[in-house]
Amino acid sequence: MTMVNRKFYNRLNFYRKLFQLFSLGFLILIPVLITNQIYAIIGNLYSVTIFGIDIVDPAMALQTTLLTREFITVLIAGALIPIIVALLFGKVFCSWMCPFNTFSEYWQIIMRKIFPNRWRLIQRETSKINPKPLTYWVILIAFFLLSLIFGFPVITFLSFPGILSSEISHLIMGMGVGIEILVVFGVILAEGFLLKRYWCKFICPVGGLLGIFRTPKTLRLNHNEGNCSCGGALEPCGTSCPLGLAPKHEGLYPHCFNCGLCIKTCEKTGFGALSFGFGKNSKDKKN
Amino acid sequence: MFSFFRYLLQGFSTKSPLRPPGALPEKEFLKRCIKCNKCAQVCPYYSIRMAHAEWGRSMGTPMINPRDIPCYVCMKCPPVCPTGALQNNVEKKEEVKMGIAKINTETCLPFMGIICRACYENCPIFREAIILEDELLPKVIAEKCIGCGICERVCPVEGSAIIVYSQEEITV
Numbered sequence: 001m002t003m004v005n006r007k008f009y010n011r012l013n014f015y016r017k018l019f020q021l022f023s024l025g026f027l028i029l030i031p032v033l034i035t036n037q038i039y040a041i042i043g044n045l046y047s048v049t050i051f052g053i054d055i056v057d058p059a060m061a062l063q064t065t066l067l068t069r070e071f072i073t074v075l076i077a078g079a080l081i082p083i084i085v086a087l088l089f090g091k092v093f094c095s096w097m098c099p100f101n102t103f104s105e106y107w108q109i110i111m112r113k114i115f116p117n118r119w120r121l122i123q124r125e126t127s128k129i130n131p132k133p134l135t136y137w138v139i140l141i142a143f144f145l146l147s148l149i150f151g152f153p154v155i156t157f158l159s160f161p162g163i164l165s166s167e168i169s170h171l172i173m174g175m176g177v178g179i180e181i182l183v184v185f186g187v188i189l190a191e192g193f194l195l196k197r198y199w200c201k202f203i204c205p206v207g208g209l210l211g212i213f214r215t216p217k218t219l220r221l222n223h224n225e226g227n228c229s230c231g232g233a234l235e236p237c238g239t240s241c242p243l244g245l246a247p248k249h250e251g252l253y254p255h256c257f258n259c260g261l262c263i264k265t266c267e268k269t270g271f272g273a274l275s276f277g278f279g280k281n282s283k284d285k286k287n
Numbered sequence: 288m289f290s291f292f293r294y295l296l297q298g299f300s301t302k303s304p305l306r307p308p309g310a311l312p313e314k315e316f317l318k319r320c321i322k323c324n325k326c327a328q329v330c331p332y333y334s335i336r337m338a339h340a341e342w343g344r345s346m347g348t349p350m351i352n353p354r355d356i357p358c359y360v361c362m363k364c365p366p367v368c369p370t371g372a373l374q375n376n377v378e379k380k381e382e383v384k385m386g387i388a389k390i391n392t393e394t395c396l397p398f399m400g401i402i403c404r405a406c407y408e409n410c411p412i413f414r415e416a417i418i419l420e421d422e423l424l425p426k427v428i429a430e431k432c433i434g435c436g437i438c439e440r441v442c443p444v445e446g447s448a449i450i451v452y453s454q455e456e457i458t459v
Contacts, residue, residue, distance in 0.1 A: 034328045047323035047369050054369055060321045064370055067318040074369045151314075152344060156322050166324050166347060170337055175327070178339025180346060 005275065006267040013264050016095065020102045027099065027165045031172035044165035045099075046156070047078060054078035057162065058086075059209040063155045066148055086213040090220065094200065094207045095259035099168075100160040101200060104188050105242045111192040120234065122195050127238035130251040131201060137254075140208035155205045160184050162206070197243045201255050211254030217279045219258055223248050228273035236269055237262035247274060303455035304342065304350035305386055305436065307335050308358060309365035309377035313455045319372035322347035326364035326373060334358045351385070353436020353451050358385065360411050360435050380411055386434030386453040388417075388427045395448040397424050406438035406449050425449075 030041050030048075042049050047056040056078030064075055082093060094101050112119045147154040156162065157180075167181045187199055200207060228248065230236060237247040240261045245252060247262040258276070266274040303313055307326050310316050326349050327335040334356045338345045351358050360380035365373040377383060388406075396403040407425050410417045416431040417438065427449075436451045 031328070037331075039329055042325045042328045042367065043323045046321050047325070049325060049367065049369075056321075056369060060323075064319060064321060068315075072370055078369065151318060153318065153321070156347065162322065163347070166322060166337065169324055169328065173328070173333070175333075175336050176339065178341070178346065180340040183340075 005272055009260055009264045009267050012260050016259060019096045020105075023097045024099055024102060027168045028172065031169040035173060044162060044169055045097075046159065046162040046166070055081050057159065057206060058082050058213075059155050059159060059206045060162075062209060063144065063147055063153055066144065067151060067153065082210065083213050086210045087215055087218060089258060090214065090218050090253075091207050091210045091257040092219075093210055094204075094257035098161045098207075099164045100184065100188070100204075101242075101257075103164075103185075104191060104197065104200070107188055107192045108195065108197070108242060111195055115195065119195050122244070123234055123239050126244050127235050127246050128249060130246050130249055131255060133251055133254055136202055136208060136211070139202055140205055143205050158203065159206050160187070160199070160204065195244075200257070201243055201245075207257065208254075214253065219276055219278055220280065221247055221252060221256060221258070221262070222275050222277045222280065224273045224275070226273075227271050229271055230269045236265045237274060240265035303453045304338060304345060304348075305353060305358075305434065305451060305453045307349050307351060307364045307373055308360060308362060308380070308383040308385055308433075308435075309368075309373040309375075310385065311372055311374065313453075316372050317344065317348065319370045320348045321370055321372075323369060324349075325367045325369070329363050329367050331361060331363065332356055332359050335364065351436060353439040354447055355440075357436035357440040359437065360433065380433060380435075383433040383435070384454065385436075386451045386456070387429050387432050388434065388436075388438050388449050388451045390425060390427060391448045391450070394444050394446075395425065396444060403443060405441045405443055409437050409441045411435060411437060 027044070030043070033041060040051055045057065046060050047054065054074055054077065056075050058079040061075040061079035065071065085092065143154055143158060163180055163184055167177050171177050191197055191199060235246070235248060238245070241247055242259060242261060243255060243257070245255055247256070260276065263274045263276065266272060306313070306316060311319060322337070324337060327337055334351050335349045336352060338348050338350045340346050342350070360383060362378060362380060365377045366375055368375060392398045402423070404419070407417045407419055412431055412433060416428055416433065417425050418428060420426050434451045434453070438449045439447045439451050442449050
């Protein structure tokens with residue numbers, strides 16, 4: 001059983017990394033096709049039209065609805081696909097597609113290798129406790145309130161996947177790159193030096209809104225306490241988490257984006273205490 | 288207090304850029320545009336550029352710099368807009384109102400006695416938006432001008448003697 005599981009979660013992570021590269025390639029492919037007069041796929045991660053089917057970032061749809069106080073059917077219908085995916089699998093957009101996370105994840109791995117001592121210290125602090133979900137919701141709601149008060153789309157400027165994807169398109173279509181991309185890469189670099197992922201954990205409104213769409217049957221991390229026995233001051237699952245969360249402990253959601261790295265690491269230790277499941281496992285008391 | 292912050296936000300951008308055809312009034316447009324880039328991507332002439340951070344609150348929104356590449360009013364961009372920031376039902380070029388061209392009579396060649404019909408001959412609303420007074424002096428008919436900026440592009444005068452001002456700049 002465990003051998004099968006180990007293979008499955010290894011392969012899952014391999015496919016995730018492949019998909020991350022594929023979605024970066026997809027963002028490059030869109031402007032390349034357009035410069036060759038093929039308009040089958042247009043848009044970026046704010047909103048993309050694939051063969052006439054609109055897909056809209058739910059955060060953008062909600063913001064525009066709030067600002068205009070009007071139901072724009074294209075927007076609402078376009079937001080349905082990401083919402084359904086989020087209802088089934090959680091925030092997999094972040095872990096499988098978001099270019100900000102892709103860059104940040106690899107940069108964090110490099111920085112962990114450069115500052116191993118500081119990384120261990122940070123892990124000791126954060127490996128037993130998850131950030132409070134309330135902070136996340138308060139920040140998310142504050143941003144939407146800000147855009148309502150100013151009558152001005154604040155969320156658009158905080159959507160880093162959107163900015164990155166549109167800058168990729170600008171670069172390839174020869175429109176030049178703005179200084180906003182420096183802000184995005186500045187955040188990636190700074191978070192690398194701090195060895196903490198504040199943006200994805202607290203601020204990002206795109207992931208925040210996707211985090212709302214959870215049901216009891218959504219894909220989640222299950223922890224089987226009976227099998228969990230590697231223990232120690234540094235839990236392997238905690239150290240493997242790209243967001244620096246504590247997978248075994250309470251309050252994992254809404255921060256966790258179901259990348260499955262902790263499960264892969266757990267399988268490597270041979271205990272297999274962590275697994276994915278649709279809905280709560282009966283053996284799992286926490287979370 | 289909010290008005291103060293609103294003032295700060297507006298302070299970032301001093302100019303109001305020329306918007307693609309079918310755009311709503313500037314304030315409404317900024318609320319609606321989700322910066323999805325589709326209008327710029329379908330533009331076959333690469334006329335539509337996306338404003339970068341130096342445009343402040345207009346960052347990421349589509350704009351046209353007519354002296355660089357004007358809008359040739361092919362009307363491919365309004366239908367792709369998902370939010371209606373570019374009104375999807377605008378189909379004819381005559382319905383477009385991006386701005387209004389204004390002639391600087393101090394630099395315009397015919398006003399100095401040199402024959403030039405560049406703007407008159409290239410206007411897409413031919414013989415309606417720009418007319419020649421006395422078969423010589425160009426004149427913009429404000430009601431007919433759609434503000435595409437082709438005249439600004441073709442003007443042989445350095446810095447262009449005919450400049451398109453966006454709707455916002457006219458009303459202010």
